[in-house]
Amino acid sequence: MLERSSEALLQRYQQVRKASEELARPLTVEDQVIQTMPDVSPTKWHLAHTTWFFETFVLAEQLPDYKDFHPQYRYLFNSYYNAVGPQFTRAHRGQLSRPTVTNILEYRSYVDRFMVKFLSGSFSKPLPPAVVDTILLGTHHEQQHQELILTDIKHVLGSNPLLPTYKEGLVSDEIETSPLQWRTYDGGVFWFGAQEGAFLFDNESPRHQDFLQPFQLAHRPVTAGEFLSFMEDGGYQQPSHWLSDGWSTVQREQWECPLYWYKQDDQWYIFTLAGARPLSLSEPVCHVSYFEADAYARWAGARLPTEQEWEFVAREHAPQGNFVEQQLFHPANEQTYLKMKEASPSSEASPFHRLYGDVWEWTSSPYTSYPGFRPAQGAIGEYNGKFMCNQMVLRGGSCATPQDHIRPTYRNFFPPHARWQFSGLRLAK
Amino acid sequence: MLERSSEALLQRYQQVRKASEELARPLTVEDQVIQTMPDVSPTKWHLAHTTWFFETFVLAEQLPDYKDFHPQYRYLFNSYYNAVGPQFTRAHRGQLSRPTVTNILEYRSYVDRFMVKFLSGSFSKPLPPAVVDTILLGTHHEQQHQELILTDIKHVLGSNPLLPTYKEGLVSDEIETSPLQWRTYDGGVFWFGAQEGAFLFDNESPRHQDFLQPFQLAHRPVTAGEFLSFMEDGGYQQPSHWLSDGWSTVQREQWECPLYWYKQDDQWYIFTLAGARPLSLSEPVCHVSYFEADAYARWAGARLPTEQEWEFVAREHAPQGNFVEQQLFHPANEQTYLKMKEASPSSEASPFHRLYGDVWEWTSSPYTSYPGFRPAQGAIGEYNGKFMCNQMVLRGGSCATPQDHIRPTYRNFFPPHARWQFSGLRLAK
Amino acid sequence: MLERSSEALLQRYQQVRKASEELARPLTVEDQVIQTMPDVSPTKWHLAHTTWFFETFVLAEQLPDYKDFHPQYRYLFNSYYNAVGPQFTRAHRGQLSRPTVTNILEYRSYVDRFMVKFLSGSFSKPLPPAVVDTILLGTHHEQQHQELILTDIKHVLGSNPLLPTYKEGLVSDEIETSPLQWRTYDGGVFWFGAQEGAFLFDNESPRHQDFLQPFQLAHRPVTAGEFLSFMEDGGYQQPSHWLSDGWSTVQREQWECPLYWYKQDDQWYIFTLAGARPLSLSEPVCHVSYFEADAYARWAGARLPTEQEWEFVAREHAPQGNFVEQQLFHPANEQTYLKMKEASPSSEASPFHRLYGDVWEWTSSPYTSYPGFRPAQGAIGEYNGKFMCNQMVLRGGSCATPQDHIRPTYRNFFPPHARWQFSGLRLAK
């Protein structure tokens, strides 16, 4: 396959590496160092850890003479791979002033030089498939961290009373949202999961059959305006809408609205990467936890789709939408969305709005292994499988996801209380 | 149906109520008051809460002149029904010296008198179906708490350095365990869940179709001896066997063996409700969490069954085995088990050992709603549905479960770290 | 000295031992088992621990053939004596249902039999002074625990929504409190601490000189009514009255009034060992922490006395007042106080009210060693000295203190946030 040639790999490698550094460019040094909660990692950590991946799993294994850039980075920038060795405590990543941002950019250059040389040197002699797999995985891994750079820095800036702006964004007029429509599907036994061939994460495999009941899926995600109705109807005060764990969380955390919303002088505002601004009712609601998504759905007399239902629908549609390349860094409001759609005629015909991009959509499916699942061999087998517990599946990518990173079978997952990701919801029945 | 007649209801009511009090009989007053961890409730609380259920959902609703036994018991003994009102903090149940055990036995008598009168008075005039449903539910609810009385008091006694005995038990010789055999099944689309008719919990419905891959199921649960091999092979020291959350739990809690096991002078002992004794290798391993069950299965090159696989097999077999009526209060070792089987010829023919009774079997299925699930109306709708998050399904009942409480479609559920229940595992492939 | 003869010792021993059991008599078994916060110990623990003291420090050392009542009680009922061995975790004392209350009463009888025999056997042959010291210490130790039995059971009952009564008490009319008067003293160099001879705790020694500035001391403690004025003046809302640690505590614990006060329908109530009743304005304010005492004094334009000032005044007056023997178990209101005073003509002449009894009086003195202090030899040296940090001195005894346990030089001590003791304050300038 084309994407597996050394030339294609090199090109992809360079694009992905450059994209990470571009994301950090608007930030001050100070922004890249701190950690505002245990789930958040400093930008400089993301820049280093993605580099560590190539150093550890490619260079150190493939180049007999390779010398580590620094003897302690193997420990400092290991995230959770027990098979590779001990890890620096996750919750203390923000307690390391050194290595500095400059040190880490040097680290990136150093590893990049070796990687480019390694890949260039294999133009005439194809790399073993396992090596190609690892390098491809490394680039997709880095794309995941690109999204995390954005969600984490949003938390860093959004926790600051000064509410600093990451990057000025465009402003659109507010227009009416289209009324909710339902698309109807028959059930049956169908195939799910990714086909071997193009790149896939191990958790998308093996391809397998499963049974689907007849169902209906909403043609668009729930909007901020709809979610506001839930709030105004006492949604956060009424335990009957909530899962038991959800209700405890609401009370313990004193949640009264989605993350990054706040009220001032009777007007709702939202903090975005382009700064704080009045809430736009037509944009998809974002930064809600699974608990909130599930409570909203129950209040609305509907439910969340299973990941099978979502995938069944989505595989008929190519991934197009408001991805990170649009540089909105926020779910589009209705006017912006329609303009984007016009600009991309192929997406216009879809009977669904925003299946991809804008917000990750919580499904009602706990994250478990597909029948017959086998994690990858070695340390890389720790990538996905060991998290299959107490997490829920999200689908479709967001405004912070690189477009070529997403596909219909892609499974994202977070614990049900997490809400610092760009996560929203779409209803099913 | 017979079980729904007022006569049958009255008989069942009286049997169940008596059984609870029988379970408390071997205990001192002191034993019935304390709480050794937040999950544990005092015996006297169980005795009161099950009574509260009938007072709240039957007497207060059906008898216009009913007067509460005590004005504050509605608050003190509500477990988690938000629709009924606020609840006394669960973790502080052991901080209430009053009402005393005697007060609570009076409370039970008071409510029983009214219930008996109410049921007797309806012999000639059938009760509305919804009332019958609630009373039946109340008895099954109380049977669940009978199991909890035992698991909770085991924690109370087992936390005490004096290791007191609940009730002397029989002692059997140790014999060889039968080697593990696998039973093989073809996949296909099948029906799951309980049929309307006999009593069922709402979480067993609706009956629905699902798809099963071909699979194999072990003919018996994993034994203590087999689990010991896992331990001796470094099972608790090797992160690669464990889910990520499981490994954190092992480290944080410093787990090195199942709950209630301890080593002394190089010999493994186990605390049971009949006191501490040397570990019997042929008994099913018990008091393991989902994390430990899952790690064992991975180490053994197998996996846990899904709840569908378990149910598909189990519905061919009637619930027979080592239940609470046997008064062992512990999983039987091989010799005891074989004697029990002989005594019950109908079970002898089964190709499976101990599908029911002995230990609850962890499945790999997160606890979620069946397609089309609707919780019961009103406060009783909080019974099951709101816990469908961060919990795993267990099947088959245990040595602490009343036999007529269990059935093939019965779904028990606990968080993956819980291990104070009589929980074990059976392998699948 | 008379109190050191074996006859006197035996009599004192028996009186003290009996008094402890009398205090437990009004309680149910359930009351004696639980622990409502880490500082509180169950009644049965106090009954056992005071017995452990005699078993460990007298019987086991003096009687060569003495056999422990139970091999594990040495561990279970050691409070904090590291030199004697490990201790069962203090915060888990309420997690032990066994030994039962009955077991512990048997333990007491067993030890008492040996102690009585031991003391009777020495009528003709005087005991070594060190043994006499230890036995005397044991009785004073048990008297301290008598006070704790009351303060702890008050917390147990007062934490229960049913607010049970320990013992019905007398009711007095409310009369006007006498206006505050100040007594004035010149400074100088004076002697402080206890003289050798009669029983004393090591922390009262050595007798030493210290310098006193001229000062004034209030003739009576602050009343509940005066404290209410502080509250109504926003005392708990105004940080400027408070020590920094005090203000954090107020906010973290959400303190708005003394412990055991609560407001209902615009009336202030107080929970006492005789049940809940409307607040009496003329009784000394009680169950305030050092932080609250200090804040009140600052608000009132005064300060707390040092322990030297208090002792300088008190040594002119014999300990008389509302002690545990009065069986009020609560600070007396003005009418009751005056009646008590009348009944004890010798106290009538005192220019001070309630210097002894009613409430322990917080001083501004951190608990430190006197110059030249030497803790007792051996394990008993852990009695006092090792707590000389982060605690404040209180003086004078309370309504829960045995009268013959107190003296002018007696130093009680608790951390500045503690308020479950009968602690109040007297102003100085």
Place this chain on the structure above:
Amino acid sequence: MLERSSEALLQRYQQVRKASEELARPLTVEDQVIQTMPDVSPTKWHLAHTTWFFETFVLAEQLPDYKDFHPQYRYLFNSYYNAVGPQFTRAHRGQLSRPTVTNILEYRSYVDRFMVKFLSGSFSKPLPPAVVDTILLGTHHEQQHQELILTDIKHVLGSNPLLPTYKEGLVSDEIETSPLQWRTYDGGVFWFGAQEGAFLFDNESPRHQDFLQPFQLAHRPVTAGEFLSFMEDGGYQQPSHWLSDGWSTVQREQWECPLYWYKQDDQWYIFTLAGARPLSLSEPVCHVSYFEADAYARWAGARLPTEQEWEFVAREHAPQGNFVEQQLFHPANEQTYLKMKEASPSSEASPFHRLYGDVWEWTSSPYTSYPGFRPAQGAIGEYNGKFMCNQMVLRGGSCATPQDHIRPTYRNFFPPHARWQFSGLRLAK
């Protein structure tokens, strides 16, 4: 007095302000942002907070037209002055990436410009004494924060596995330490506290009489080598040496040596601001808590001096020694100390070594108010008084203290568990 003229004030102001910025110069931006424990504040916070002091208490009050540099800095950089308004949570100071280091240097310049103009403008017309007091206080306040900049950055660098160097330091040979000598003093009634006149903190006043027992004081602090003997004698394993709170802390924190000591290949190392190096036995032990100082003294058969004893001795000697101006940033070893002493002939004659500088010396005195103490009026009254609880007094200054900031009556204070300051001890008897 000379130091109170506007000219002197301006000179002092400029020197102090410059010194703070000099201390930050060796640091990267990253170093100045993070917070490695709640007690530590980021360097940039110290730079801003000391500026906030002048803005809030001088400029905003004295200049009618003064405009705040930034509207939210008043809130962000208030440390604990409730009278001035709410404060940003101390433990989250390291979660603020903005304002950046550059912003804060601009803030400093802005306020400096106004301060210089204000002071210059008053050369001809003397400022009111209260204003002079506040400005002087501001400079001493900033000097305290200069010490904290060093102790806090030491924690930041010392928590980093890379152990970065703040500033390369000089290396001296190791020589034998002089044997411990005792100086003997008679007791009596003496005067303590600072005389009005020169600058003093309110907690040093009022001057008052107190009584001193005869005592002996060691001629030098305890050395690292002596402390090592305590460790090798099982000091950290033997509860009898420790206060009860100290022993809990040792066990909870798993202390086995002073902060910044670590063992590698059987050799003890110490992290210093000049990097990690083998432990020097002749340097004063440093970074011990009160608990450790007190345990050491008990082990050594001695005790800590009271603050009165220390002051009584120290007021005979002028403050000379290893202060921050020496730029060692670490207690001097014996050789370095002797060289310093030679260079300062006036100190050579002292019968005491290192009374001032090197390490703060823990005293056995809880931090309380002197008799008749009155805090300063207004918000500045919160400076000292409200911390008079649960803290112990230290005396003498350290290698991180500016020399002209210290005097014999100077009272520093920290909680007994704190050890990130340059704190050591001197024995008394």
